[in-house]
Amino acid sequence: MIFSKSINKYYLKFLPYFLMGIISLLIVDLAQLEVPAIIGNLVDDLEAYRTGEYSEGQILGIINDLLLTLTLIAALIVSGRFLWRLGIMGGSRRLVYELRNDMFDHALKLSPRFYSERKVGGLMAYFINDIQAVRRATGPGMIMLVDMIFLGGLVFMRMFMIDARMTMVLAVPLFILAVLGITLGNIMRQRFRRAQEAFEYLSDDVQESLSGIDVIKSFVKEDKEIRHFLKANKNARDKNVLFARMQMLFRALTRIIVSLSFVLMIFYGMQLVELTQDTADPFTIGDLVAFLSYFSMLIWPMMAISMIINVRSRGKASLKRIESILDEPIDIVDDENVVDIEEIRGDIEFNNLTFAYPDAEEGDDPALKNISFDVSAGEMIGILGRTGSGKTSIVDLLLRLYNLEENSLLIDGVDIMKIPFKKIREDIGYVPQDGFLFSDTIKNNIALGVDDDRADMDKIQEVAQLSDVHDNIVQFKHGYETVIGERGVTLSGGQKQRVSIARALAKNPPILIMDDSVSAVDTSTEEKILRNLRKLRKGKTTIMIAHRISTVKNADKIVVIDNGEILDVGTHEELEARCEFYRDLVERQQLEDEVEGQ
């Protein structure tokens, strides 16, 4: 059983389960407790029958009663066991279900900053291993704790009542066991934590290798990856072996101490039987039998101490890790006095904005410097710049993935920090540079941003046609119902891009942002899509980001950006006339096109 602010509320929520479980467990323990006493009495009764104290009729009567009692006790134990499993195990499963939901919920609220610091593969371990450890600590861990305290305590009392001297003899081995449990428990806890960390690293390694499998294969880097994996795997194995070794050592020592205690008790008990034979309160053979069988009942609670320490320390360590996620502050939150906007019109104003990524090193150049330009609702503008110039960063800010200084970016004249961030993201259609497609049908991928009731097939086909991907889709065996393989492997890069465009168009948003979204399609397809877009987006704001002139040439205005700074803003003609950087780009790309065309 472990307690912590993040899970206490669930104990409370599922209190009926845990209570029912604990009460049944106590009843089972009480019932069990009677068995050694009954057996001990039987031994003494049989002895009395042997010496002629009881007649045959009497002894048969006694055995009859005994059978009845034992049957009742057995029935009680069986039904009680069923109920405590149902209660405590059921309660703990419900508890981790809620905890996992909370984690996922919170994880989805965390910003890109968090995900740039933590790796996805490693985070997976939190949802699987750590949750498992918490479940063990709250389910089996609780059972063991209750059992150890209650059963252990009662058994000890019974033993004491049978004979205090015999019980005192046991004090020494029991004390040794307790000391052992505490010292070795500490070492086990440390080793477990290291094993868990090694696993996290391993899981991360596998995730990364498998996600980058195409690159690894094409660069024939399998050997290197295998060596790397082997190292991580070995490390995980070694850390686990170290932990298991300590666990084994502890178990073995416990067993040895228990066995020695039996020897000690039999030896001392027999002498006691002889010595007290003729006294008023003799220690009988039956007492010794009962005592030994109580002691064997004590073994489980004693072993449980080590398991409890083990399970609890794992559970606590895991819960700490889980809480490190749950306590991770959510940086993107709405301002207290948000401005409610019915629907975004599409005016955008960058106002001398400078932005550095939160994980950037001190002294690094900010990703964006003194950015100022504005877009009126309905305009189609282009943002042109080389790779790494800061184009995607501008989009990240427009989507409010990061917090900004006051009034540095306004939408419809309102500071973006004052608009509900969900509203912003709802009203912006965004085609990312590397459009991620879910392993779902093409239809559902396109309909992602659309409310269920508006996602009709006609609409989906229409946007697919506008994105020039409809013809490709109907050629698949299952058409729109084709399930896209993991990471879109069954679609070509260009097809993926066009499905992503269709997905954004299906939303028909007031602001559409295309981040280099036609880079993987050929120029004639690009032209077709752009023509469709101009028609479709009439009166709505569209931002086309590109490193290719052809994509932005016909925009109402083009923002030329390099090194995080705006070099110039103007139409294609204006820029050709006055911007050297732009002219250079145009020339270079003309050359490239000619080379390609040959």
Ligand SMILES: Nc1ncnc2c1ncn2[C@@H]1O[C@H](COP(=O)(O)OP(=O)(O)O)[C@@H](O)[C@H]1O
């Ligand atoms: N999440 C991030 N954290 C830190 N730096 C980043 C992050 N994303 C991009 N950058 C840096 O910001 C600069 C601009 O990148 P980006 O906006 O992606 O360029 P573009 O889209 O024009 O290729 C680059 O120097 C890049 O290394």
Ligand SMILES: [Mg+2]
């Ligand atoms: Mg980019």
